[in-house]
Amino acid sequence: MTVVVVKIAAPTALALVSGSPSPSASASGLTSTAPSPSPSASPAPGILPTTPAAAPGFDKTRYSLDDPTSLWVVVNKQRAIAGAADFVPPNLEAIPAEMKNPFGQSLRTDTVDALAAMFAADKTEAGTTLIAQSGYRSYSTQVSSYQYYVNQDGVAGADQTSARPGFSEHQTGLAIDILDTTSGCTTDYPCFGKSTSGQWLAANAYRFGFILRYPADKTAVTGYEYEPWHFRYVGTALATEMHAKGVETLEEFFGLPAAPGYAG
Numbered sequence: 237m238t239v240v241v242v243k244i245a246a247p248t249a250l251a252l253v254s255g256s257p258s259p260s261a262s263a264s265g266l267t268s269t270a271p272s273p274s275p276s277a278s279p280a281p282g283i284l285p286t287t288p289a290a291a292p293g294f295d296k297t298r299y300s301l302d303d304p305t306s307l308w309v310v311v312n313k314q315r316a317i318a319g320a321a322d323f324v325p326p327n328l329e330a331i332p333a334e335m336k337n338p339f340g341q342s343l344r345t346d347t348v349d350a351l352a353a354m355f356a357a358d359k360t361e362a363g364t365t366l367i368a369q370s371g372y373r374s375y376s377t378q379v380s381s382y383q384y385y386v387n388q389d390g391v392a393g394a395d396q397t398s399a400r401p402g403f404s405e406h407q408t409g410l411a412i413d414i415l416d417t418t419s420g421c422t423t424d425y426p427c428f429g430k431s432t433s434g435q436w437l438a439a440n441a442y443r444f445g446f447i448l449r450y451p452a453d454k455t456a457v458t459g460y461e462y463e464p465w466h467f468r469y470v471g472t473a474l475a476t477e478m479h480a481k482g483v484e485t486l487e488e489f490f491g492l493p494a495a496p497g498y499a500g
């Protein structure tokens with residue numbers, strides 16, 4: 237039954253079977269007792285008139301995937317931040333010092349609020365203390381960082397370690413690298429993923445609107461090795477939907493091309 241209800245919730249079917257048919261449907265004699273013309277909603281026409289209106293399906297077009305101020309912006313090695321050289325996110329705010337912010341990091345206000353709730357829940361539920369390791373990074377910071385690695389390792393080596401300027405999710409103010417005070421893990425190795433904090437975050441971040449952006453088995457999709465410390469704020473609606481559907485990456489959820497590397 238649940239499956240049937242979900243199918244009926246598709247916007248096109250809903251318009252045809254709901255209690256208030258459109259004028260054109262009425263004019264053509266399509267009443268609520270008529271068999272539905274929609275194949276997806278037709279297996280049991282008898283139940284249609286009494287099926288309660290289900291919640292509409294998740295609207296994947298609600299927010300822009302391209303606007304760098306959008307909660308759902310998708311940044312990867314194929315999708316640079318639009319106008320990156322001049323882009324600074326709105327409403328940047330320092331992460332409160334009481335949240336363990338040793339490097340004075342900032343994020344968007346909405347992301348700080350969600351992060352505070354997640355850090356508090358981690359303390360209560362996992363018993364650990366999380367650290368905000370790295371949040372917003374400016375374009376010029378990314379230029380310096382990338383150039384440092386190019387000088388040290390060449391372009392190919394740098395691309396393994398650092399995002400190119402304009403391609404870092406950290407510039408949106410929506411991404412945060414998280415460590416903790418007890419595991420001894422760093423952002424150099426996947427150790428954090430096995431820690432109490434890392435496992436709690438992987439399982440619970442969605443409740444606060446965050447996703448683990450670079451899962452272990454999705455390098456071919458995201459272009460990044462497993463980063464158990466890197467979380468991206470997308471809001472609870474999207475994070476919860478992705479969790480419920482078992483879809484781990486933004487690329488897969490929105491049907492975007494995989495981004496294993498840079499175009500040139």
Ligand SMILES: [Zn+2]
Nearest residue numbers: 411412413466
């Ligand atoms: Zn990161």
